[in-house]
Amino acid sequence: MKKLKATLLTVAIVTAVAGAAASAPCWNCENSVQWVPNGTGGWKTAGTYGVTYYCNTGPQSTCTWIENNGEMQSCRLGVYTSLIGRRSGIAPEK
Numbered sequence: 755m756k757k758l759k760a761t762l763l764t765v766a767i768v769t770a771v772a773g774a775a776a777s778a779p780c781w782n783c784e785n786s787v788q789w790v791p792n793g794t795g796g797w798k799t800a801g802t803y804g805v806t807y808y809c810n811t812g813p814q815s816t817c818t819w820i821e822n823n824g825e826m827q828s829c830r831l832g833v834y835t836s837l838i839g840r841r842s843g844i845a846p847e848k
Contacts, residue, residue: 783829788818790834797826800834808835 788800790807800818801807809817809832816828 783820783827786820786829788829789821789826790818801836801838803830804837806836806838808837809833810835 784803788803789797790800792798797819803809807818809830812833814831815833817830817832817834819826820829821827
């Protein structure tokens with residue numbers, strides 16, 4: 755009987771630890787500062803997604819980048835489209 759209790763207790767502890775690890779929040783690059791190339795070999799901040807820019811669906815390319823340990827890494831995919839100066843919210847796809 756003691757072996758059964760020990761086994762069930764071990765299974766319960768392992769299950770609890772695995773469940774806690776599985777439900778931990780995942781890191782999302784979209785919550786980081788987004789960057790786009792500035793056209794002269796440097797970078798500029800992309801702005802606020804859905805307010806100042808949008809990533810239109812299109813060719814599989816990088817829309818925005820993030821800085822990770824001093825290196826730029828792809829984050830959002832699509833075609834970068836500025837919304838500044840447009841009357842409506844999201845720009846129509848061409």
